[in-house]
Amino acid sequence: MIKANNITKVFGESTVLQQITTTIKQGEVVTIIGPSGSGKSTFLRCLNLLEDPTEGQIFLHDQEITLPKTNKLVIRKNIGMVFQHFHLFPHMTVLDNVSYAPQKVKGVSKQEAEKTAKQLLTKVGLTDKEDTYPNRLSGGQKQRVAIARALAMEPSIMLFDEPTSALDPEMVKEVLDVIKDLAQTGMTMVIVTHEMNFAKEVADRVLFLDNGRLVEEAEPTRFFEQPTSERARDFLDKVL
Numbered sequence: 001m002i003k004a005n006n007i008t009k010v011f012g013e014s015t016v017l018q019q020i021t022t023t024i025k026q027g028e029v030v031t032i033i034g035p036s037g038s039g040k041s042t043f044l045r046c047l048n049l050l051e052d053p054t055e056g057q058i059f060l061h062d063q064e065i066t067l068p069k070t071n072k073l074v075i076r077k078n079i080g081m082v083f084q085h086f087h088l089f090p091h092m093t094v095l096d097n098v099s100y101a102p103q104k105v106k107g108v109s110k111q112e113a114e115k116t117a118k119q120l121l122t123k124v125g126l127t128d129k130e131d132t133y134p135n136r137l138s139g140g141q142k143q144r145v146a147i148a149r150a151l152a153m154e155p156s157i158m159l160f161d162e163p164t165s166a167l168d169p170e171m172v173k174e175v176l177d178v179i180k181d182l183a184q185t186g187m188t189m190v191i192v193t194h195e196m197n198f199a200k201e202v203a204d205r206v207l208f209l210d211n212g213r214l215v216e217e218a219e220p221t222r223f224f225e226q227p228t229s230e231r232a233r234d235f236l237d238k239v240l
C-alpha cells in the first residue's frame with residue numbers, strides 16, 4: 001500500500017530522520033512509538049508529503065510519489081490525516097466540517113456529501129451533533145468529527161498523529177474505540193501514539209523510532225515482551 005524507502009529528512013543542520021525503510025500493507029495497522037522529538041510526526045508528514053523527504057522515496061500503490069511532477073493534492077485526497085489538535089473549521093457546523101472537502105475537492109454534490117457525512121457521524125457516535133459548532137463540543141467529540149471528516153474523502157490509508165494526546169483522560173477511550181472499529185473494517189492505518197495498551201491491542205506491527213532512526217520493527221507481543229534494543233527497553237521501562 002505505502003512504502004518508505006531510505007527516508008532521510010534534514011532541517012537546517014539537524015537530521016531528524018535517518019534512512020527509514022518500511023512497507024505498510026493493505027489492511028495493516030502500524031503504530032509508531034518513541035520518545036518526544038524522535039521524528040514520529042515528521043515521518044508521518046513525509047508519508048503524505050506535508051514534508052518533502054530530503055532523500056529517499058515514498059511509493060503509494062507502487063507509484064513513486066516523491067517525484068517533482070506529483071500532484072500533492074491528489075495524494076492527500078488518498079491519505080487521510082488526523083492531528084493531535086483536531087484542526088476543525090471553527091466557523092462551520094459539524095455536518096459542514098465533514099461534508100465540505102468532498103464537495104470542494106472531489107466535486108461530490110451537496111446532497112450526496114451530506115448523506116455520506118451523516119452516515120459517518122453515526123459511525124463515530126455523533127448523530128445528534130450535526131448542527132453544532134466545534135466550540136460546543138468536548139475534545140473527544142471534536143476528534144471524532146475530525147476522524148469522520150478524514151473518512152469522508154474515502155482515503156485508502158489513514159494517518160493519526162497522537163490522536164488522543166490532547167484529550168482529557170475520560171475521553172481517550174471513545175476516540176480509541178472509533179479507531180479500533182476502523183481497524184476492524186480493514187482500513188490501513190499508521191498511528192503515532194503514547195497509548196501502549198492500545199498499540200499492543202490494535203497493531204499488527206510496532207515501529208520504534210529513536211533519534212530519527214527506525215530502531216525496532218516488530219509484532220506487538222514480541223516488541224513489548226522482548227524488545228531487542230537497549231533504547232526500546234529504556235523507553236518501555238519509563239512508560240509502562
Ligand code: ADP
Nearest residue numbers: 011012016034035036037038039040041042043
Ligand atoms: P516527534 O513527533 O517524535 O515528537 P518530530 O517529528 O515532531 O518528533 O520532531 C523531530 C525533530 O525534528 C525535533 O527535534 C524537532 O524539533 C525537529 N523538527 C520538526 N519539524 C521541524 C521544522 N519544521 N523545522 C525544524 N526542525 C523541525
Ligand code: MG
Nearest residue numbers: 040041042161
Ligand atoms: Mg509528534
